[in-house]
Amino acid sequence: MKFSQRLYAKVLPIWNRNHTHPFVLQMGDGTLEKEKFRFYMIQDYIYLIEYAKVFALGAVKATDLETMGKFAALLHSTLNEEMELHRQYAKRFDISVEELEIAKPSPTTLAYTHYMLHVSQNGTLAELVSALLPCMWSYWEIGKELNQRKGASDNEFYGEWISMYASDEFGQLATWCIDLIDQLAEGKPESELEKLEDIFLNTTRFEYMFWDMAYQEAMWPTDE
Numbered sequence: 001m002k003f004s005q006r007l008y009a010k011v012l013p014i015w016n017r018n019h020t021h022p023f024v025l026q027m028g029d030g031t032l033e034k035e036k037f038r039f040y041m042i043q044d045y046i047y048l049i050e051y052a053k054v055f056a057l058g059a060v061k062a063t064d065l066e067t068m069g070k071f072a073a074l075l076h077s078t079l080n081e082e083m084e085l086h087r088q089y090a091k092r093f094d095i096s097v098e099e100l101e102i103a104k105p106s107p108t109t110l111a112y113t114h115y116m117l118h119v120s121q122n123g124t125l126a127e128l129v130s131a132l133l134p135c136m137w138s139y140w141e142i143g144k145e146l147n148q149r150k151g152a153s154d155n156e157f158y159g160e161w162i163s164m165y166a167s168d169e170f171g172q173l174a175t176w177c178i179d180l181i182d183q184l185a186e187g188k189p190e191s192e193l194e195k196l197e198d199i200f201l202n203t204t205r206f207e208y209m210f211w212d213m214a215y216q217e218a219m220w221p222t223d224e
């Protein structure tokens, strides 16, 4: 069994919960309140800035030029394609550039990004890839699932989001990451594989928490 199949089996119950989370379901049928999506977009913009740094660290830790180039390309596409979609969405949802720039991370955004950066800075390349993979893989799964629902990808608000993550282009990125973890896991002792599995499980949990945080619009418990 490929290591990625073992990871998939480990987190499948959480991924099933992602697919039935009200935030995801309501994006699919177009009933999601705009205010909730607005909250998500702002937090996700902060998330992407930190996530892009994980790709930069991937380029630092890569041991061959091809992998290094791929991480550099991913860094570029996050800053210029994925964040561009967010900037376009922000305009449509009346979020000013200033609002995006001064936004502060929620507890979940802060915990998730700090955990990913901690693993990426202190761990091996395999650990870094285990931390970033749920982000790519779970979004691809959600994109494909929502794209099958009638009319979902034509929705005037959430359609572009769905089309982007369901696209073949995005699928190729996710597949590249899945193949990379399989390569990096090859020949590793069971103790190291368990560590990779734990990291993958933790960022999978954070992905679920991110949907929940957005649905609840959960910020810090006090205003100070």
Ligand SMILES: Cc1ncc(C[n+]2csc(CCO)c2C)c(N)n1
Residues within 6 Å of the ligand: 044, 047, 048, 051, 074, 077, 078, 082, 135, 136, 139, 173, 207, 210
């Ligand atoms: C919380 C959260 N998790 C995953 C993604 C998806 N995503 C973030 S960076 C990246 C790689 C390619 O740019 C992908 C797929 C997101 N936007 N927000």
